Amino acid sequence: MTQPGDDGAAGQLDPAAGRGQPTLIAMQIVFTVLVLILAVALSGVVTRVSPVKLPLPIFQIALGAVLALPLFGLHVRFDPDVFLLLFIPPLLFADGWRIPKREFFRLGRPILALALGLVLFTVVGVGYFIHWLIPPISLPLAFALGAVLSPTDALAVSAIAGKGKLPPKLQHLLEGEALMNDASGLVAFKFAIAAALTGVFSIWDASFSFFVIAIGGLMVGAATAWGFSYARRQVLRWSGxxxxxxxxxxxxxxxxxxxxxxxxxxxxxxxxxxxxxxMTYTDSADNSSSATRLQTNSVWAMLEFIFNGMTFILLGLQLPSVIDLAHADAVAAGNVPVGYLFGYVVAITLTLIVLRFFWVWVTQHLRFFRRIVLGSAYRPINLWLVLATALAGVRGSITMAGVMAVPLVMNDGTPFPARDLMIFLATGVILTSLVIASIFLPMVLPKLPQPAENLQEKEERRARLLLAKSAVAAVEQAHDQMLHGLSEADAQLLEEVSGSLLSVYRARVDAESELADTNLRANRHRQFERELRLAAVTAERNEIYRLRETFQINDETFRALLRDLDLAENWVMSPLVSKH
Incomplete structure (x- = not known):
């Protein structure tokens, strides 16, 4: 990913250093990666303890800029292709894996309207605006910048709004849009860059090529996921x-x-x-154990946090040099004052918001008139909802990863024109969109209609009730089957065990009851049980540490027992036990 060098990486080495040079370069790369991971971790701490509540990406960009100061002197130079390969696939894969599939398909039309229609509208509209505003950026490059600015970041919006503050339908719409426009925006970006490199572009050839490579890419992705799922099942059968x-x-x-x-x-x-x-559909419940699922979720959560954080910290690392180089680009092309560059950023960000507002407003009216013509039920258009959707178009890590993939040189070996200026503008738009959303989105959200009861919570409660009832029926059936042929003593023991277990599941059934008194008593029972279990687990964990410190157990026994307690605590803290 990185290479040391005086134009962007720390520690330019003397070519005469001999055989020690590759080792030193490798050590510097490893050191840089470790510093970036540490910076990602520190950004999470700073976000939690800071009295000023800002989105995590802003802290990460600021931290990257601090690391680039002469005091620290950390610089990184990118290979665009390697950067694109390292960051884009896992982030998009995780988004596709995590998104609620039912809501994604139910909201297919509005999602496609935003993820395809709005992307094309943004590429053309912002592209022409950028070319008019900054003539040194040619039209193909302006379209490329418009394309890379098209992807939105639903996670950043959730962080700004707060958990559960967005209406569920809007949240699902933004998640689906972010997933699809990541792909459509980056594909359009690659076409625009190809046109800038070759100087040749045909709308018909591009449309046909887009259709072929899009359908082909989807088929290859689905086949790869199926193949790896099959391989995992075979490995599970062979190796346990x-x-x-x-x-x-x-x-x-x-x-x-x-x-x-x-x-x-x-x-x-x-x-x-x-x-x-x-992967959601190929990985059925019987393909992996609970331990595998727990470990998978933990690993992916960690990787998402690190990869997202590293893109923003790397963005911050580029800020000092990018500002200088972007100014140099602008001066060379037209003697543009450096202050104008920041004005360009604000103008482009506002244009993106206005275009998004206009697109959502038009599509809402089209749906409104369509329902009138068809005689279907309709609701009046809520302008606050349109404004919230427009403000929620925050740019994030995918935009950062995409713009960093702009080639370093043209096909003839000359430097890629306005590359640093494009990176600066994209960086500025990411920051400005985050700040604008952080200020205004919390003001708009209270104006939005909120459902009387969160549909997800209602669905979750009903599912828990059905799960508990199915568990009760299964325990009763297993009890009856196991009772045959048992001695009187074993039958009495089985009765005690099944009675204890049934009381737990019946308490869960009562906890989801519609009767207020039954519900209240069951939840108080569950609260007491949870606190007592946590007290027991805490005591057990303290005793395990004491046994290790006094050398009564070795580290292997310590880890095995601690893992069991961690799983027990995870169960106690799970929603099935701790909800309400």
Missing amino acids: DEPAIQVALLLLTPFAAYLFAEHFELSGILSAVAAGIT
Whole structure:
């Protein structure tokens, strides 16, 4: 990913350093990666303890800029292709895997309107605006910048709004849009860059090529996910349940999907998205153990946090040099004062918001008139909802990863024109969109209609009730089957065990009851049980540490017992036990 050098990496080495030079370069790369991981971790701490509540990406960009100061002197130079391969596939794969599939397909039309229609509208509208505003940026490059600014970041919006503050339908719409426009925006970006490199562009050829590489990429991604799921099942059958092997194969899936598609000159971006969506359906409940699922979720949560954080910290690292180089680009092309560059950023960000507002407003009216013509039920258009949707178009890590993938040189070996200026503008738009959303979105959200009861919570409560009832029926059936042929003493013991277990599940049934008194008593019972279990687990954990410190057990026994207690505590803290 990185290379030391005086134009962007720390520690330019003397060519006469001999055989020690590769070792020193490797050590510097490893050191840089470790510093970046540490910076990601520190950004999470700073966000939690800071009295000023700002989105995590802003802290990460600021931290990257601090690391680039002469005091620290940390600089990184990118290979765009490696950067794109390293960051894009896992992030898109995770988005496709995580997104609620039912809501994604139910909201297919509005999602496609935003993820395809709005992307094209943004590329053309912002492209022409950028070319008019900054003539040194040619029209193909302006379209490329418009394309890379099209992807939105639903996670950043959730962080700004707060958990559960967005209406569920709007939240699902933004998540679906972010997933699809990541792919469509980056594919459009690659077409625009290709046009800038070759100087040739045909709308018909591009449309046909887009259709072929998009469909092909989706098919390759789905096939790759199915193939890796099959391989994981075979490994599970041959080697038994070994979570580490399963997780390792899963980690390879997004990169394999991306590389396979790119090898056949199809869309690796869409392939990674399709692999993530497909993985949900190919991984059935009997394919892996609970330990594998727990480890998989933990690993992916960590990787998402690190990869997202590193993109923003790397963005911050580029800020000082990018501002200077962007100014140099602008001065060379037209003697533009540096203050104008920041004005350009604000103008482009506001244009993106206005175009998004206009697109959502128009599509809402089209749906409104369509329902009138069809005689269907309709609701008046809520302008606050349109404004919230427009403000929620925050740019994030995908925009950052995309713009960093702009080639360093043209086909003839000359430097890529206005590359640093494009990176600066994209960086500025990310920051400005985050700040604008942080200020105004919390003001708009209270104006939005909120459902009387969160549909997800209602659905979750009903599902818990059905789960508890099915568990009661299964325990009763197993009890009756096990009772046959048992001695009187064993039958009495079985009765005690099943009675104790049934009381737990029946308490869960009562906790989801519609009767207020029954519900209240059951939840108080569950609260007492949870607190007592936590007290017991805490005491057990303290005793385990005491036994290790007094050398009564070795580290291997310590880890095995501690893992069991951690799983027990995780169960106690799970929603099934701690809800309400």
